[in-house]
Amino acid sequence: MGRRTHIVVSLLSPDWREDMPAAAALGRRAxxxxxxxxxxxxAALAGLASGDAPIELSLVLADDGLVHRLNRQYRGIDRPTNVLSFGSLSAEPAAPADMPVMLGDVVLARETVIAEAAMQGKALAxxxxxxxxxxxxxxxxxDHEHAGExxxxxxxxxxxxxxLGIANPYSMEVDPGSPAHV
Incomplete structure (x- = not known):
């Protein structure tokens, strides 16, 4: 990929340091x-600003409390979930080629991520x-709202x-009705 990528990692739950010290580096790699x-x-990157404009996004390492509040406020779902994405892309005309393309925020809930990994027998990383x-x-x-998507x-x-050397996460049986389902 010819674009520079700037990833801001925000540690909003300090417990990530103890539970997964390499979370920031693993997150950037992913x-x-x-x-x-x-x-x-x-498909996806073709519609972004022309040229080699840098891409910026935020990775937020949060806890279940914050993700619960965000999920309730923005999705109307009154429980935490594992990951939320808040996109910044729009149908507006592309910014000048030298302006960064802001993709948005990816927010992870520490307790839910840890519990799911344990429940599914997967390595936390x-x-x-x-x-x-x-x-x-x-x-x-x-998206995954419809079968084809x-x-x-x-x-x-x-x-x-x-x-990345990670096995197919969908080859394991996961209850799609569980609140922890991706």
Whole structure:
């Protein structure tokens, strides 16, 4: 990918340091992999500002309390979830080529991410990386509301994660009705 990428990691829950000391580095690695995977897919990044404008996004390492409040306020769902994405892209004309392209924010809930990894028998770092990739793909316009979209998004996630050395997270049985489902 020819674009520079600036990733701001905000540690809003200091417990991330204890539970996953490498979270910031793993998060940056997963963001870059998702952007590269989407660029190879050809769809999402094509519509961004022309040229080699830098890409900026925020990765927020939060706790269940904050994610619960955000989920209630912005999605009308009164519980925490594992990851939320707040995109900044719009249909407005592209900014000048030298202006950064603001993708948005990916917010992760520490307690939910940890509980899911344990419940699903996954390494915490792998599950965390998957959720970061998932969140970034949402920022790029991918979704899973309909079966066709879900298949496309999941296939891209699996491809990106394979390049990171992470097994297919969808090969395990997960109850889609659980509040912790991606």
């Amino acid at each position: 963001v870059r992999a998702a952007l590269k995977g989407a660029a190879l897919e050809g 792998d599950h965390f990386s998957h959720l970061v990739v998932h969140g970034v793909l949402h920022l790029l316009g991918y 879900a298949e496309m998004m999941e296939a891209l996630e699996v491809s990106v994660l394979a390049k």
